[in-house]
Amino acid sequence: EAGVVQSPRYKIIEKKQPVAFWCNPISGHNTLYWYLQNLGQGPELLIRYENEEAVDDSQLPKDRFSAERLKGVDSTLKIQPAELGDSAVYLCASSPGGTGELFFGEGSRLTVL
Amino acid sequence: GESVGLHLPTLSVQEGDNSIINCAYSNSASDYFIWYKQESGKGPQFIIDIRSNMDKRQGQRVTVLLNKTVKHLSLQIAATQPGDSAVYFCAENVGGSQGNLIFGKGTKLSVKP
Numbered sequence: 203e204a205g206v207v208q209s210p211r212y213k214i215i216e217k218k219q220p221v222a223f224w225c226n227p228i229s230g231h232n233t234l235y236w237y238l239q240n241l242g243q244g245p246e247l248l249i250r251y252e253n254e255e256a257v258d259d260s261q262l263p264k265d266r267f268s269a270e271r272l273k274g275v276d277s278t279l280k281i282q283p284a285e286l287g288d289s290a291v292y293l294c295a296s297s298p299g300g301t302g303e304l305f306f307g308e309g310s311r312l313t314v315l
Numbered sequence: 316g317e318s319v320g321l322h323l324p325t326l327s328v329q330e331g332d333n334s335i336i337n338c339a340y341s342n343s344a345s346d347y348f349i350w351y352k353q354e355s356g357k358g359p360q361f362i363i364d365i366r367s368n369m370d371k372r373q374g375q376r377v378t379v380l381l382n383k384t385v386k387h388l389s390l391q392i393a394a395t396q397p398g399d400s401a402v403y404f405c406a407e408n409v410g411g412s413q414g415n416l417i418f419g420k421g422t423k424l425s426v427k428p
Contacts, residue, residue, distance in 0.1 A: 206358075235415075242323055244404050244418030245359065258415060293358055300412045301347045306358035 204228070206307035208294050214313045220282035223310045227275065227296030234271060235304060236262075236279050237293040245293055251277065252299070284314045323402060327425045334392040336422045338405035343386060347408035349416065350379060350390045354401045362390070362403075392424075400426045 207226040215221050227234050232253050237245035248267070250258040253274040262269065266285070271277040281288055291311050295304040328334045340348070346367045351359035365372045365379045365388075372379050378391040388405050402423050406416040 242421075244406075244421050246418070247415050250415060257413070295358075301408050301414070303349060303361045303364060304416060306351075306360070308356075308358045 206294055206296050206305055208292075208307035208310050210310055211308060212311050212313075214315065215284055216315050217286055218283040220280065221284050221312060222278050222280045223292050223294075223312075225277045225279070225294030225307060227277070227294070228305055230298065231296035231305070232274070232299045233297045234277050235295040235297075236269060236277070237295060237306075239291040239293055239309070241290070248279070248292075281312075284312070286314050288312060289314045323421050323423045325423045325425060327427060328395050330395060330397060330426055330428050332395055334390075334395045334399070334424060334426075336390045336392075336403050336424065338388040338390075338419050338422075340386050340388060340405065340407045340419070341417075342407060342409050343383070345407035345409050346411060346414075348379070348381060348388055349406045349408075350377075350388075351404045351406060351418075352399075352401045353404065353421070359404060395424075395426050397426045397428055400424055 209224050234251040236248040239245045249262045249269050251271045254271050269279045291309040293309045295306045297304050349364045350362040352362050353359045363374045363377050363379050370381050376393045380389045402421045404418050404421045406418045408414050
């Protein structure tokens with residue numbers, strides 16, 4: 203069974219440019235998460251979806267970050283415009299729902315110059 | 316790949332020895348805990364979990380101990396191998412079935428051959 207798939211794996215952009223990350227969760231997983239991981243830190247939740255509904259986006263910086271999961275499957279996370287401090291790894295995870303294990307993708311590493 | 320271990324607590328053990336990684340969690344209402352392993356350049360990988368109604372759970376070469384009195388979690392790895400070298404994160408579920416996983420800062424385990 204395929205795991206969580208993310209793309210691109212690596213992205214280098216100049217500040218003020220836009221960037222988008224894509225995530226395909228494990229088939230049948232209703233819950234999808236985007237996490238931010240800074241170097242040397244644990245993942246921090248940005249947003250959680252239950253199907254197509256964002257049920258927790260309290261940690262998402264809404265002035266520049268946006269996310270969508272239109273059909274309740276794939277999701278995109280966008281940053282516009284990117285700032286130097288956005289350089290990090292953006293992790294997508296999915297789960298069947300409820301309390302339990304999250305399955306993570308390999309992450310998208312963003313470098314903002 | 317780039318290390319995610321900068322500024323992290325580090326545990327160095329000899330191959331074949333047992334490893335103990337500790338974690339203090341913050342919320343006394345947390346009902347579920349997970350240990351994740353993260354190798355350089357990869358996403359976190361599930362190791363073992365435990366619910367708050369238990370104080371010990373064993374897997375293959377790994378044991379998790381939960382002490383709710385002092386809000387402490389530990390991961391024991393028996394006969395540590397070079398392939399165990401990674402950063403280990405504990406995570407707590409806050410908010411029940413609608414809650415989110417909150418990750419700790421991580422510990423870097425280095426195994427000397």
